[in-house]
Amino acid sequence: MLDVNIKKSYNSFQLNIEFQANPGITGILGPSGCGKSLTLQSLAGIMKPDKGKITMNQQTWYDSGRTFWKPQQRKVGYLFQNYALFPHLTVEQNIAYGLKGMLKHEKNQRVEKWLKTIQLETYKDRHPSKLSGGQQQRVALARSMITEPQLLLLDEPFSALDQHIRHSLEEDLRRIIDETFHGVVLLVTHNIEEAFRMCNSIMLLNEGEVIQKGDRRDVLKIPASKKAAEIVGCENVFKVSSWEKEGLSIKVNTHGHIFQLKKQKVENLAHIGIRSDDVRITTWKGTDDNCFPGEILHITEGVKSFKHTVRVGSLSVHIEEVNQEEANLRWKVGDRCYVTFPQEKLICMEK
Numbered sequence: 001m002l003d004v005n006i007k008k009s010y011n012s013f014q015l016n017i018e019f020q021a022n023p024g025i026t027g028i029l030g031p032s033g034c035g036k037s038l039t040l041q042s043l044a045g046i047m048k049p050d051k052g053k054i055t056m057n058q059q060t061w062y063d064s065g066r067t068f069w070k071p072q073q074r075k076v077g078y079l080f081q082n083y084a085l086f087p088h089l090t091v092e093q094n095i096a097y098g099l100k101g102m103l104k105h106e107k108n109q110r111v112e113k114w115l116k117t118i119q120l121e122t123y124k125d126r127h128p129s130k131l132s133g134g135q136q137q138r139v140a141l142a143r144s145m146i147t148e149p150q151l152l153l154l155d156e157p158f159s160a161l162d163q164h165i166r167h168s169l170e171e172d173l174r175r176i177i178d179e180t181f182h183g184v185v186l187l188v189t190h191n192i193e194e195a196f197r198m199c200n201s202i203m204l205l206n207e208g209e210v211i212q213k214g215d216r217r218d219v220l221k222i223p224a225s226k227k228a229a230e231i232v233g234c235e236n237v238f239k240v241s242s243w244e245k246e247g248l249s250i251k252v253n254t255h256g257h258i259f260q261l262k263k264q265k266v267e268n269l270a271h272i273g274i275r276s277d278d279v280r281i282t283t284w285k286g287t288d289d290n291c292f293p294g295e296i297l298h299i300t301e302g303v304k305s306f307k308h309t310v311r312v313g314s315l316s317v318h319i320e321e322v323n324q325e326e327a328n329l330r331w332k333v334g335d336r337c338y339v340t341f342p343q344e345k346l347i348c349m350e351k
């Protein structure tokens with residue numbers, strides 16, 4: 001297990017990170033400049049925190065002024081978005097780079113195995129400039145994993161690649177990790193779908209701090225705060241004016257709109273939220289709770305869905321309808337409609 005508790009102070013930025021990560025893939029999501037790369041750099045030993053502690057499977061890698069293991073002592077695999085392969089070395093030589101000092105026979109065996117794993121056996125004598133972006137990234141992955149690291153750090157490894165290659169690389173990476181790697185993987189990404197597909201757990205960072213961490217489903221579907229909702233793409237967040245528990249539900253007032261939510265454990269309720277594809281839009285008034293009249297303000301056509309902005313009293317609500325044809329036929333700007341916020345889809349946020 002990886003155990004991290006570190007602080008680093010710059011003039012205009014404070015990093016104050018505390019988390020534990022188990023074997024498997026933990027995704028790190030957060031806005032630009034929130035400290036994702038600095039966190040990885042401190043784990044790799046490239047950046048030295050001001051204070052705190054980093055332990056990995058009972059080894060102390062960093063302990064304030066007392067202990068600081070160098071990058072090569074930590075056995076960390078680090079994969080960046082821009083591959084960083086050595087241009088003058090072949091695929092085979094790039095992969096073997098980290099194995100200096102190993103017996104030739106053993107080294108060859110490992111390189112062969114990795115060439116096979118990344119399915120580039122026939123490319124072993126090529127230089128990086130003669131490879132596609134996706135192939136280069138597979139070589140970089142093999143190079144970072146061949147040394148059998150305890151910790152694998154992936155900093156937006158797919159972001160420079162187009163959608164199609166990205167998907168196949170994602171599948172490759174997931175397969176390779178499942179088959180050959182049993183340590184801790186931290187994956188920085190801005191892509192929520194990718195995080196959901198790839199990760200076991202998710203950690204959200206904001207302004208240098210971890211603001212939520214847990215199972216990928218819980219974090220991505222039930223953000224605990226307004227900021228977390230922004231990061232995971234929950235588009236509708238309404239400020240709570242007042243609230244009270246009432247029988248089996250919670251009655252919430254947001255700008256004069258009364259919402260009924262399923263009763264749940266909350267101490268303090270600052271916001272409620274709902275994903276745009278969980279809000280329903282109809283021409284008739286439903287009998288469910290939380291159904292309000294609205295007016296269509298704006299429609300955007302996407303490849304797979306239509307996005308509507310609907311005024312519901314003083315609220316501006318984002319609604320996504322996946323069934324294009326039906327949605328296309330149904331709505332135009334200025335139409336009156338009814339908007340339903342299903343009880344079970346409304347999320348309570350304590351901040």
Ligand SMILES: Nc1ncnc2c1ncn2[C@@H]1O[C@H](COP(=O)(O)OP(=O)(O)OP(=O)(O)O)[C@@H](O)[C@H]1O
Pocket residue numbers: 010011013030031032033034035036037038039
């Ligand atoms: N050496 C440094 N000196 C001063 N400030 C720094 C230094 N390195 C990073 N920072 C600042 O620390 C903050 C966090 O940087 P970091 O690179 O970790 O962000 P990030 O979350 O990875 O962002 P992005 O998603 O854009 O890559 C930024 O505001 C950055 O400007």
